[in-house]
Amino acid sequence: MQSVAVNRGQAAYHAGLAAENSVASNYEGRGYALLDRRWRGGGGEIDLIARDGEELVFIEVKKSRSFAAAAERLGARQMQRICLSAQAYLDERGFGQLTNMRFDVALVDGGGAMRIVENAFGES
Numbered sequence: 001m002q003s004v005a006v007n008r009g010q011a012a013y014h015a016g017l018a019a020e021n022s023v024a025s026n027y028e029g030r031g032y033a034l035l036d037r038r039w040r041g042g043g044g045e046i047d048l049i050a051r052d053g054e055e056l057v058f059i060e061v062k063k064s065r066s067f068a069a070a071a072e073r074l075g076a077r078q079m080q081r082i083c084l085s086a087q088a089y090l091d092e093r094g095f096g097q098l099t100n101m102r103f104d105v106a107l108v109d110g111g112g113a114m115r116i117v118e119n120a121f122g123e124s
Contacts, residue, residue: 019063019108020047026106026114032057041092043084048106056101058086060120063108067115070107079103079121 024034032050039046048059060082064070082103090099103121108114 016061016063019106019112020061022108022112022114023059023061023106023116024048026116027057027059036089039085039089041085041088043081043088044078046082046085046089049089054100056086056090056095056099057104058082058089058101059104059106061106061108065110067107067109067113070109071105074105083121 020037024037027048027050028034032052034048034050035056036049037047039049046058047061050057050059060074060078062070062073064073086101086103087097089095090097090101102119105117105120106114107117
């Protein structure tokens with residue numbers, strides 16, 4: 001039974017990586033510069049960090065069987081951790097706290113379709 005759980009865990013991990021790669025390609029295709037992947041800060045991990053001109057974009061990728069199920073996987077507590085990590089990123093990389101930024105959520109369904117919610121955390 002343990003090997004089944006390990007196989008599921010590995011499959012989920014690889015599906016998550018594929019979703020992140022797809023989202024990264026989408027942003028790069030729209031002219032964003034990808035700065036970091038899976039960056040770890042004091043609050044936790046940020047999946048993707050990109051730059052659009054002078055604006056930094058912190059991107060959380062959520063994959064599930066449907067867009068609704070993917071969206072349900074992001075709670076207030078995780079958003080707070082992402083915001084803390086973003087502050088740590090600004091400090092570590094020498095950006096000021098007044099840097100223009102936003103938090104996007106990229107939802108990926110079971111078929112690989114993507115829906116990007118820009119500024120998903122509200123005004124930054």
